[in-house]
Amino acid sequence: MSQRTMSRSTMSRSAVPQSAVPQSAVPHRTMVHKPMRRAFAAAASAALVATGLTVSVGVGAAGAAEAAEAETDAVACSQTSHRTKKNASTWGVTHTYDKTVTTAEAAPGSEVTYKIVVGTTGIGNPYLSSIIDYPPDGFGAPVKATVRRFTAAAAGQSTHDVTLVPSGSGYKMSSTGIFMNASNSVTMQVTYKVPDDVPVGSTVTSGGIKTGGTVGIGHSLPGVLTACFTVRAPNPGETVTGSLDDSGLGSSDGQLSSTGSISDVLGDTIGRAIQSLS
Numbered sequence: 172m173s174q175r176t177m178s179r180s181t182m183s184r185s186a187v188p189q190s191a192v193p194q195s196a197v198p199h200r201t202m203v204h205k206p207m208r209r210a211f212a213a214a215a216s217a218a219l220v221a222t223g224l225t226v227s228v229g230v231g232a233a234g235a236a237e238a239a240e241a242e243t244d245a246v247a248c249s250q251t252s253h254r255t256k257k258n259a260s261t262w263g264v265t266h267t268y269d270k271t272v273t274t275a276e277a278a279p280g281s282e283v284t285y286k287i288v289v290g291t292t293g294i295g296n297p298y299l300s301s302i303i304d305y306p307p308d309g310f311g312a313p314v315k316a317t318v319r320r321f322t323a324a325a326a327g328q329s330t331h332d333v334t335l336v337p338s339g340s341g342y343k344m345s346s347t348g349i350f351m352n353a354s355n356s357v358t359m360q361v362t363y364k365v366p367d368d369v370p371v372g373s374t375v376t377s378g379g380i381k382t383g384g385t386v387g388i389g390h391s392l393p394g395v396l397t398a399c400f401t402v403r404a405p406n407p408g409e410t411v412t413g414s415l416d417d418s419g420l421g422s423s424d425g426q427l428s429s430t431g432s433i434s435d436v437l438g439d440t441i442g443r444a445i446q447s448l449s
Contacts, residue, residue, distance in 0.1 A: 248374040248399040250275055260387030264293040267356075268390060270380060272398035277375075278405040279367045282314060285398055287380055289388065290356030297386035298348035304361045305341040305378025305393050309369070313342055315362040321355040328355065335361065341378065341393075351388065371404045 251271040257263065269288040277283045287304060291297055306313075312335075319330040335342035342361065349357050369375065379396035383389045 248376070248401060250398055250400065252379075252396050252398060254390075254392055254396055256387065256390050258387065262295050262386060264291055264295045264386075266291050266297070266388055266390070268380065268382070268392060268396055270377070270396045270398050272377065272400045274400060276401045276403040277365050278403055279365055279369045279371070280405070281365050282362050283365055283400060284360055284362040285377060287359045287361070288356055289351070289358075289382055290353075291351055291388065292353055295386045296350065296352050297384050297388035299346065299351055299357050299382060299384040299388055300348055301343055301345050301381075301383040302357070302359050303338050303341040303343045303381040304335070304359070305380065306361075306363050307375045307377045309366050310363045311366075312337070313361045313363055316342075316344065317360050318344060318349075319358040319360075320349045321351070333359075341381070348384070365402070369402050371402050373402050374399055375402060 251269065254268045255265050256268070257265040267288070267290045269286075269290075271286045273284045273286055285304060285306075287302060289299060289302065304313075316333050316335050317330050318333050319328055321327065322329050333344050335344055337343075344359055351357060365375070376397050376399040379392040379394055381391045381393055
């Protein structure tokens, strides 16, 4: 076919008015099906993200540099610290102090727990009267606190919820005196919410502690006994669960989890999407 003939044929087709095309020749999709398809697509996509089945892009040189920098930061960011005390006030006995953050990484808006252990290694049997925990700068009041200690009623260690009160820049647990010996240390765990505005990739270092009591168990370590974690981005399961809860597709009795199987997550999510349309 000559070029002129092809041009004429093309012009003839383009000149046909759209209204002249029979409606039966135009693919037709009902308005009823569109919302259903969109709901299924959104639900399936969210479920796949929740399982972690996403396609990653190669990090290249920039990603390698960031990984090296993160590794360097990790060396300086220690989850735990340890100190001892032995002097005339302890009667020659060594007391021990430890603080640990129970997770190496946490996302903004999640919770982190600090574990503080105060112990002794020999005779003297001090009584602990207080522990002050100093959280990282910018953190709010604790959302929960517990103390594990020796009690005569339990004839050993037992755990109790406690209410901490503000004390300077920290939060204080007070007691009339908690018995301690080499076999019975005192463990306090304090949980805080990570602020929503903490930058991803940054490191967060807590303050230390301060203790009070008899036989030299009191020790001031506010900027010394610290614990550090790295701020990570929310994982797919956390992100999807939060967004589905906001839209009414998630619930406490059926939350999505990034650890669930593909079939379970897809079935649960698509089922909820269908229910929302009924």
